[in-house]
Structure formats: C-alpha cells, structure tokens
Amino acid sequence: MRYRKGDGERSGLFTRRALLLGGAQAVLLSALAGRLYQLQVIETQRFATLAEENRINLRLLPPSRGLILDRTGQPLAVNRNNFRAMATSDRGRGVDVLVDRLDQIFSLGETEKNRLLRDLRRSRNAQPVVVRENLGWEEVARLEFNAPDLPGVFIDLGQTRDYPEGELMSHIIGYTGRVSDEDLAGRDDPVLQLATMRFGKKGMERALEDSIRGRAGAVQVEVNAVGRVVRELDRTEGQPGANALVTIDLDLQRFVAERIKEHQSGSVVVMDVITGDVIAMVSTPGFDPNTFARGITQAEWRELLDSSERPLHNKAIGGVYPPGSTYKMVTALAALESKAIEPWTRLPCPGFLMLGGIKFHCWLKSGHGSTNVVEAITQSCDCFFYEAARKAGIDRIADVGTRLGFGRHSELGLPGESTGIQPSRSWKQEKLGKSWQHGDTFNIGIGQGFMNATPLQLAIMTARIANGGYEVQPNLLLASATPREELVPPKPRDKPTAPSLRFNPQHIALIREGMVNVVASGTAHHLRLDANNKLIEPQYRFAGKTGTAQVKRITERERAMGITQDQLPWHLRHHALFVCYGPVDNPRYACAVIIEHGKAGGATAGPIGRDVLIEVMKRDPSRRTDGFRKMASR
Structure with a gap:
C-alpha cells in the first residue's frame, strides 16, 4: 500500500485534537477533584453542621399560663389538660384529601375546613397546626382507629384555660383566644407564632397578658427529608407565667350577684376608699368564658352579639348613664368651692323654676321651701341645684367633676373602660358646634342633659368624698409572683397614700353630712332598717345618695294624664341609682349601684346598696387577711 502525504497530515491533525481534548478533560477532572477536596476535606465541618441543622429542628414549647386567684386565694382562672x-x-401536598378525611371524622364545617386548609398550606418546616381542641374520649378513639389513613395527624396533650366561676367573674377575668395580628402588634415574642398559643382577649387575662404568659421552652427533634418528626432528642420546659392575686373577694362577689339577679340588667361596684381596691364588681347579665376556652361556635357568638341585654358588655366600666341626683354632690361642692354659695346660704324651691319660658320641675311638686346645701342634699331638692349650678357656672362644675373622676379613664387597667362625658363649654363646641346655654347648666346641676358616667366613676366619686378628698384610684391587682415565689396579699393600710384633691375639708364635711342625713331622715330614710326591718347596728351605719336618671322626658300632657313609670315599656323607664359609703364614723368602703330601667333609685337600687355595703362592712376584707389560702404549688 502506498503512503499518501494527505494521510499523514490528517493523522497529525487528529493527534493534536486528541491532545487538546485530553488536556481539557484533565483540567476539568483536576477542577472537579479540587472542588471535591474542598467540599469533603477543607469545608467538611461546615457542611456537616448544615446537614445536622437540616436533620434537627428546634421547636418552641408553649409555657404554662399563670393562675389568677381572688384575694383569699380561691381560683378564678386555672389550666386543665386538653387533648387536641x-x-x-x-409542604402543603395532599392537604385537600387530608382535610376531607378529617371532616368525615369531626364534621368540621366549611369555616373550619377553610381555616385548616389555609393553616396547613402556610405551615413551614412541617410545623403542626390545630385541627380540633378539647377532644372527648370518643373523638380520641375515632381518630386513633383511623390513624393509618391519616398521615401526619396525631394527638397532642396540651393545656387550656378553665374558669371555675363561669359567668360570675366573666367581665373581670375575661377569656383567652387565638393570637391575632392585632395581638402581635408591638410584641416580638416568638411563642405567639405557635398555633396552640392563646392570648388574653378581655378582662384581666388581657390586662396581665405579658406577665402571666410565661416564657417558652424548646424541644429538639430529628426530622426526615420532608420535615416529619422522627424522634425527640432533647427538651427544655418553659417558665410558667406569674400567678396573680386580684382584689376581688369571691364570696362577696357571689353575694352581690345573688342580690342583683332579680333585675334584668344592672351593675354594682364596691371599692376600698383608702387603697382603691375593687372588692366586688358585678355586671349583669354576663357570659360563660369557658365557651371561648373550648372554642365558641358561630351560633353561640351570634346569640351573644344579638342579645339586647349585651352580656359581653361590662356595664360597670363601659356602661354610661346620666348620674341623676347622685351628681348633686358635685354641683354642691363646686358651688361651695367657688363661693357661689356659703354653708348657710338658703335658696327657694317653689316646685319649679322658669328659664326662658321653659319650666324646670323639682321632683316634689309642692316644693321644698327654703333649704341650705345640707338640707338640699338630704331632700334631693332639684330647684336648689338648678340655682346652685347657675351661680357656680359650668366651668367650675366641670373642674370639680373632673377632679372627682368623671370624663376620664381611671387607672383600673381593664380594656373597654369608657370615659363617660363630663360636659364643658369646649366639649359642646367641639362635639356639637354649639355654644353653652343656661338650660344646659340647669340640666347638669341635677346630673342630666349631656352628663354621662359609668358605675365605676360613681364609685370613685363616692370614695373620694368619703376619704376626705384624696385622689384614690381603682385597682384590681393585689399581688403577683412567679411560681417559685410566695404569693401573699400586701399588709393592710389605714391611711390613703393618694395625693390630695385640695378641696376645703369643711366643704367635704358638709357633703358627707348631707349624705348621712339622706339615710337618717331624707330620701332614703327607709334604708335605716335592714332587710329584716331591724334598725341597723351603729357600727354599720352608712351614708348615701339616691338618684333617678331620666331616660324619656315626661311631657306636660303625659304628666297631666298621670302616666307613671310602670305604664311605660321597660326600655323607656328611668334608671335607678344609689351611691353610699360606710361606716359613717370611719369610712372604709364605697358602693355604687345602677339598675337599668329600675324606675326609682331609693326604692330599687337603694336596698341593694344597703345590703351589699352592710355585708362588706361585716366581712371587712381589706383589714382581714386571715382568710387567705396559700396556693398549692403546681
């Protein structure tokens, strides 16, 4: 065979290409080997750590919520086991089938199904979500029986809130619920992101949320490639929340609730005039907070919202009413402090006063004649206070009313508290765009017109008058402590530490004298006798003031026709009010009572205030701490 020159050239070209390709392969193999060396030798520790982090998950454990007890140590909010x-x-795969199977077991309903689908699709790192809480034994058994067909579903033992007193303490203690976006505002506690976490929504549960929530624990678990838990590696329990002792006396709370239950709607507040401790606070009707703890249904929620009696509304702090004649102490004090009247000043009462062609009636048609300030309080003379208000002027009345607690939030700390309305010239101009009129002053002089107040504010006013003019603030928290600390009530106090309101002591004494005479010989003289028609013992004597707040104005025609309150529909009848304090010689407790549409303060609210105040004076919870029961350790 002949050797051709072209064949040699082609052979050389092939050899060069082979060398280039081989060199390129060698470079690539060297780079790959270098990278493998870097990953497996140089950075082996780093990637081992990353692999370990992917294999092991750190999950938060919800802490045990702190207990809430009354001032004697009786439980008001506790924790119980909850199978859920x-x-x-x-990563959201197969959730539709899973939720359909769960619906067959639990009959979830469309709302719960949609919520569960949303939570499962949002869940990260296979974080478990709640299907249903407070399972009964039958539901647990049904779930366990179907477990093979429910991958990723398991039963967890947690805690849920329990309220032993139910409706009795509902407005004070409140309830807990699922954490909302609003609850997260301003809080960076990661435990609030847990599906099983509960947050205080109302009452003391909300007010004490940050202290009784506790601190989260943690559990280390080994997970597979899709985030399912394989086994638990380590566990650190959380720190339980602080336990709280509230100022309420549970036995007295029961007494008040029993005394007021015959009425459709009303409220009672009892305060210590020295410390400001709220000893009892009842608002009727109430609700059962346990329905929220177990998970309230749509039907139950709608029933509460639609009720005309507003059971979710704490009337003691959120209900606003014209204070009526209970406000006359403010008018009297304003007139005395401004020197518009003197203690001996006498003003006439012919049964009515005329102002610009409008007749302003006194409750006593024949009139009270000439009265001074003490006599006017005793007999609740409207005409005296019309004229006293006119002489003092709205500016002075508004100032004294504000100092006695009206038109502003107190320091109680419960959510939902109303400021009420303490009218003034600037208030009317700002809210209504109108100037103040003399008729407005007449109305506010007897606690009507634009004036509105809560039962708590009436109790605060009474307490500040009773203690000699000190700015005592209402308080619901008696003491708090971590589970490792001893929870005990503070030592009793006999002198106020609040600042003075700088009223003339002689003027305060005159107001108190008038209130003493109200019960001794005035509009509430029938309250000198107890419920058994026996004269009240001297150590339990008390002072008070009746009030009847107008809901519907009786026209001249209706007055001439003799239409009475009993003939009006319930929702148009007057509100009945009574404020009182005792004992007379050494005041310690103040009480405010409002019975919605109760018609007359002396007849309806007065006996309730008498019975409640006598009971609290007999128990004397502020001075007697021997009934405190130390909480057993958890």
Missing part, C-alpha cells in the same frame, strides 16, 4: 388533634403536611 394536630396535623402536619408535606
């Missing part, structure tokens, strides 16, 4: 169904998903 939990579910996880593989």
Whole structure:
C-alpha cells in the first residue's frame, strides 16, 4: 500500500485534537477533584453542621399560663389538660384529601375546613397546626382507629384555660383566644407564632397578658427529608407565667350577684376608699368564658352579639348613664368651692323654676321651701341645684367633676373602660358646634342633659368624698409572683397614700353630712332598717345618695294624664341609682349601684346598696387577711 502525504497530515491533525481534548478533560477532572477536596476535606465541618441543622429542628414549647386567684386565694382562672388533634403536611401536598378525611371524622364545617386548609398550606418546616381542641374520649378513639389513613395527624396533650366561676367573674377575668395580628402588634415574642398559643382577649387575662404568659421552652427533634418528626432528642420546659392575686373577694362577689339577679340588667361596684381596691364588681347579665376556652361556635357568638341585654358588655366600666341626683354632690361642692354659695346660704324651691319660658320641675311638686346645701342634699331638692349650678357656672362644675373622676379613664387597667362625658363649654363646641346655654347648666346641676358616667366613676366619686378628698384610684391587682415565689396579699393600710384633691375639708364635711342625713331622715330614710326591718347596728351605719336618671322626658300632657313609670315599656323607664359609703364614723368602703330601667333609685337600687355595703362592712376584707389560702404549688 502506498503512503499518501494527505494521510499523514490528517493523522497529525487528529493527534493534536486528541491532545487538546485530553488536556481539557484533565483540567476539568483536576477542577472537579479540587472542588471535591474542598467540599469533603477543607469545608467538611461546615457542611456537616448544615446537614445536622437540616436533620434537627428546634421547636418552641408553649409555657404554662399563670393562675389568677381572688384575694383569699380561691381560683378564678386555672389550666386543665386538653387533648387536641394536630396535623402536619408535606409542604402543603395532599392537604385537600387530608382535610376531607378529617371532616368525615369531626364534621368540621366549611369555616373550619377553610381555616385548616389555609393553616396547613402556610405551615413551614412541617410545623403542626390545630385541627380540633378539647377532644372527648370518643373523638380520641375515632381518630386513633383511623390513624393509618391519616398521615401526619396525631394527638397532642396540651393545656387550656378553665374558669371555675363561669359567668360570675366573666367581665373581670375575661377569656383567652387565638393570637391575632392585632395581638402581635408591638410584641416580638416568638411563642405567639405557635398555633396552640392563646392570648388574653378581655378582662384581666388581657390586662396581665405579658406577665402571666410565661416564657417558652424548646424541644429538639430529628426530622426526615420532608420535615416529619422522627424522634425527640432533647427538651427544655418553659417558665410558667406569674400567678396573680386580684382584689376581688369571691364570696362577696357571689353575694352581690345573688342580690342583683332579680333585675334584668344592672351593675354594682364596691371599692376600698383608702387603697382603691375593687372588692366586688358585678355586671349583669354576663357570659360563660369557658365557651371561648373550648372554642365558641358561630351560633353561640351570634346569640351573644344579638342579645339586647349585651352580656359581653361590662356595664360597670363601659356602661354610661346620666348620674341623676347622685351628681348633686358635685354641683354642691363646686358651688361651695367657688363661693357661689356659703354653708348657710338658703335658696327657694317653689316646685319649679322658669328659664326662658321653659319650666324646670323639682321632683316634689309642692316644693321644698327654703333649704341650705345640707338640707338640699338630704331632700334631693332639684330647684336648689338648678340655682346652685347657675351661680357656680359650668366651668367650675366641670373642674370639680373632673377632679372627682368623671370624663376620664381611671387607672383600673381593664380594656373597654369608657370615659363617660363630663360636659364643658369646649366639649359642646367641639362635639356639637354649639355654644353653652343656661338650660344646659340647669340640666347638669341635677346630673342630666349631656352628663354621662359609668358605675365605676360613681364609685370613685363616692370614695373620694368619703376619704376626705384624696385622689384614690381603682385597682384590681393585689399581688403577683412567679411560681417559685410566695404569693401573699400586701399588709393592710389605714391611711390613703393618694395625693390630695385640695378641696376645703369643711366643704367635704358638709357633703358627707348631707349624705348621712339622706339615710337618717331624707330620701332614703327607709334604708335605716335592714332587710329584716331591724334598725341597723351603729357600727354599720352608712351614708348615701339616691338618684333617678331620666331616660324619656315626661311631657306636660303625659304628666297631666298621670302616666307613671310602670305604664311605660321597660326600655323607656328611668334608671335607678344609689351611691353610699360606710361606716359613717370611719369610712372604709364605697358602693355604687345602677339598675337599668329600675324606675326609682331609693326604692330599687337603694336596698341593694344597703345590703351589699352592710355585708362588706361585716366581712371587712381589706383589714382581714386571715382568710387567705396559700396556693398549692403546681
């Protein structure tokens, strides 16, 4: 065979290409080997750590919520075991089938199904979500029987809130619920992101949330490639929340609730005039907070919202009413402090006063004749206070009313408290765009017109008059302590530490004298006798002031026709009010009572105030701490 020159050239070209390709392969193999060396030798520790982090998950454990007890140590909010169904998903895969199967077991309903679908799809790192809480034994058994067909579903033992007193303490203690976006505002506690976490929504549960929530624990678990838990590696329990002792005396609270239950709607507040401790606070009707703890249904929620008696509304702090004649102490004090009247000043009462062609009636048609300030309080003479208000002027009345607690929030700390309305010239101009009129002053002089107040504010006013003019603030928290600390009530106090309101002591004494005479010989003289028609013992004598707040103005025609309150529909009848304090010689407790549409303060609210105040004076919870029961350790 002949050797051709072209064949040699082609052979050389092939050899060069082979060398280039081989060199390129060698470079690539060297780079790959270098990278493998870097990953497996140089950075082996780093990637081992990353692999370990992917294999091991750190999950938060919800802490045990702190207990809430009354001033004697009786439980008001505690924790109980809660069996709940939990579910996880593989990054949202298969959730539709899973939820359909759970619906067959629990009859979830459309709302719960949609919520569960949303939570499962949002869940990260296979974080479990709640399917249903407070499972009964039958539901647990049904779930366990179907477990093979429910991948990622398991039963968890947690805690839920329990309220032993139910409706009795509902407005004070409140309830807990699922954490909302609003609850997260301003809080960076990661435990609030847990599906099983509960947050205080109302009452002391809300007011004490940050202290009784506790601190989260943690558990280390080994997970597989899709985030499912394989086993638990380590666990650190959380720190339980602080336990709280509230100022309420549970036995007295029961007494008040029993005394007021015959009425459709009303409220009672009892305060210590020295410390400001709220000893009892009842608002009727109430609600059962345990329905929220177990998970309230749509039907139950709608029933509460639609009720005309507003059971969710704490009337003691959020209900606003014209204070009526209970406000006459403010008018009297304003007139005395401004020197518009003197203690001996006498003003006439012919049964009515005329102002610009409008007749302003006194409750006593024949009139009270000539009265001074003490006599006017004793007999609740409207005409005296019309004229006293006119002489003092709205500016002075508004100033004294504000100092006695009207038109502003107190320091109680419960959510939902109303400021009421303490009218003034600037208030009317700002809210209504109108100037103040003399008729407005007449109305506010007897606690009507634009004036509105809560039962708590009436109790505050009475307490500040009773203690000699000190700015005592209402208080619901008696003491708090971590579970490792001893929870005990503070030592009793006999002198106010609040600042003075700088009223003339002689003027305060005149107001108190008038209130003493109200019960001794005035509009509430029938309250000198107890419920058994026996004269009240001297150590339990008390002072008070009746009030009847107008809901519907009786026209001249209706007055001439003799239409009475009993003939009006319930919702148009007057509100009945009574404020009181005792004992007379050494005041310690103040009480305010409002019975919605109760018609007359002396007849309806007065006996309730008498019975409640006598009971609290007999118990004397502020001075007697021997009934305190130390909480057993958890």
